[in-house]
Amino acid sequence: MKRTLILLLLLHLPCHAIGFASGVKIGEVTPTSAVLWTRLSENPDATNRVQNWTAESPNWTVPGSVGSVRFTYWQENVKMAPMATPWVEVDASSDFCHQTRIDELAPATLYHYQVEGKQGSENASFSGTFTTAPDSASEAPLTFTVSTCQEFELRDDAENGHKIYRSMLELKPSFFVQTGDTLYYDRKPPLSKNMPLARYRWGRMYSLPFQKALHAKIPSYWMHDDHDLLKNDCWKGQTYGELTWDQGLQIWHEQIPQSEKPYRTFRWGKDLQIWLPEGREYRSPNNIPDGPEKSILGKEQWTWLEKTMRESDATFKLYISATPVVGPDRGGKNDNHANDGFEYEGERLRTFLNSIPGCFVINGDRHWQYHSIDSETGLNEFGCGPASDSHAQGWNPKNKRPEHQFLRVKGGFASIKINGKTATFTHHDVDGKPTYSTEIQASVTE
Secondary structure (H helix, E strand, O other), X not given: XXXXXXXXXXXXXXXXXXXXXXXXXXXXXXXXXXXXXXXXXXXXXXXXXXXXXXXXXXXXXXXXXXXXXXXXXXXXOOOOOOEEOOOEEEOHHHOOEEEEEEOOXXXXXXXXXXXXXXXXXXXXXXXXXXXXXXXXXXXXOEEEEEEEOOOHXXXXXXXXXXXXXXXXXXXXXXXXXXXXOOOOOOOOOOOOOOHHHHHHHHHHHOOOHHHHHHHOOOOEEXXXXXXXXXXXXXXXXXXXXXXXXXXXXXXXXXXXXXOOOOOEEEEOOOOEEEEEOOOOOOOOOOOOOOOOOOOOXXXXXXXXXXXXXXXXXXXXXXEEEOOOOOOOOOOOOOOOOOOHHHHHHHXXXXXXXXXXXXXXXXXXXXXXXXXXXXXXXXXXXXXXXXXXXXXXXXXXXXXXXXXXXXXXXXXXXXEEEEEXXXXXXXXXXXXXXXXXXXXXXXHHHO
């Protein structure tokens, strides 16, 4: 208890010069809207940037600051006065975070933005750009990237963060999807068993320079999984120390740009629509018997999924999942659609997705890269792999199964290029080098 109190005091040291140590997150982008997120901090960058955490001297602290913030934004090469959001006060009740949705944007258009902060006589600003999604008639090719499972202590550049962010930024993706396990409350000290320690993890992760640089200009979509909501394999109603399920959701809503529903779908031009299902908030407890009533998605989400996928006329309809649908998964796991614990719904989901023209699965959660084809339905699934090589684990690379078209127990990310009726899926290592690539033709499944 004494060590925790010391840590909490250190997280609220007196300010020197306010700033935006976590920069800006640009989320939930559509052809006409975006959600802009920021957090006002007591310093422009993280402080105490040492490698080893101790209760007496926590590393990479990012104390927040009371104050006011607003965004201004404007189109590239358009001679009009910038649009401005109202000044909004931020305080400890929301961890000094603020997010706002901006509307009436133009499709496929480059916007500049600036976030301003003020606290007494102190002022700060942070600038960047983003491009909106194209409308549904656009046939322009595009590339996006996907990653999962990033742990602060396992970053491969101690000073700058995870190398994949630098590598992804070099590809100039149209957008980025983080499929969950954005950070880990329940691995390595300080175990985040209360709200202050959970919020501490968010501050330090997104003050890392590589992360900050990508999110300053690349629209992103975040999905939560177990470790960044509460604890391993969690479900509604559980706790982790003093941290409750509802508090975990509250922190998620503070730290990440949000839409009205946790499950969403986004259209990017004529040829691409993505679905981001939600896998924790509607699920049945993992430990009850399997059967028709046991579900990860829940009835409300199933109704939405079937309706929106069947109505879509996009060439490719990609199901991006926080957890595996095809797998195979390692023995002993019991909380996803590739496991026996959810076999009934897993079979239903694989059959449904494979019935949708141009559909395949991209998933996170697993700490290895793979491409699998389901032996019963023919559904393709691509596991993007963890964010660093030191995070790769859980599968013997010599244990290649019949489902595996590709298997690599290393870190990296995935990129997907959509060009008409061709989707090119590529696995990359942490430095961006391709390790596997395959093309999927939409006409094959139509």
